[in-house]
Amino acid sequence: MNKLIIPLVYLIATLINNDTGLPNKYITSQGQVTFFSYTSVENIEAKNNQVLSVIDFSNNEIAISMLMNAFVFKKALMQEHFNESYIESDLYPKATFEGTIVDFDATNTSVQTKMIKGKLTIREITKEIEIKVKIEHIENTYILSGDFELTVKDFEIKIPSILAPNISKTIAVQFQFKYQPYDS
Template sequence: MNKILIQLFFLLNFVPSDSISEQVITRQGQVSFFSYTSVENIEAKNNQVLSIIDLSKQEIAISMLMNAFVFKKSLMHEHFNESYIESDLYPKATFKGNFIDFDPNIEGSQTKFVKGTLTIRNISKEIEIKTNIEKIDGKFIITGDFELTVKDFEIKIPPILRPNIAKVISVTFRFEYQPYEE
């Protein structure tokens, strides 16, 4: 986990310690996805997502281990990691982006867009996500949802299993950030 944190710092090119109070972090962010088909629904949750925000730059970085997704059926977990995501070769997914017109000084709720690059299986795609940002007592809660297309990340599904997996996957997230302290 510490390796990921160090990578996030390098990823965002943070300023040294004088701006530490401008950074917020979560080590237990939540990301889930849902695939609906008439044959079978597939749902998985990952509660070990690392994310950091530099409030002064309005930058966000997210990193998650793909094998940390939990499924209802162990066979789904196995197929997801071995056949589709190939988590041995591509162990994590990342997102690096910027908030658009976000004011971190406003208490309460704001609806803002985050624009950035999502990388899964070493394939990067520019996306824009509508988020709800809530600031309560100096802490931030960010929630939202978006859709991913399986073919955009070159995930190959055998013809016999295509009816079981949706072409478009719904993704939801919730991050509760605390001030970063060394």
């Protein structure tokens, strides 16, 4: 009887630490981020399909990294202006986000709407933000999606004064990440 207690305690501890039976870490290297900005002359829209992100469900932490020059625009001139004049992607090549999913329950397989709190860094300027996200668990994947707005001024993106009246002060950002289990 005593010989059974030790393995039973070990089994219970393992189940408590990972009661979902699923891996703790999930990753995507093809997350999608798009942004849209209204202008009176021509709207600005771009998409980046090469966003890297990792979620660790043992502590509900999330990290995102994306190369700024991976944004694709409909017009090559817009892409050139974005990288050279506004974001200056040669000086500031990537944007990052590090945060925590608040009150996420990995054992709940229904769609969950949660808040993510964290720090977004663009052009080496870090701002605390909160983002409302939808999290879906489908088979062995998690899909995380949402949207939020950024203010151009917060990240010291300089817009020439002649263009300023024609360009929106906020940028609408949308994202969707499809995570697969990560085996370290």
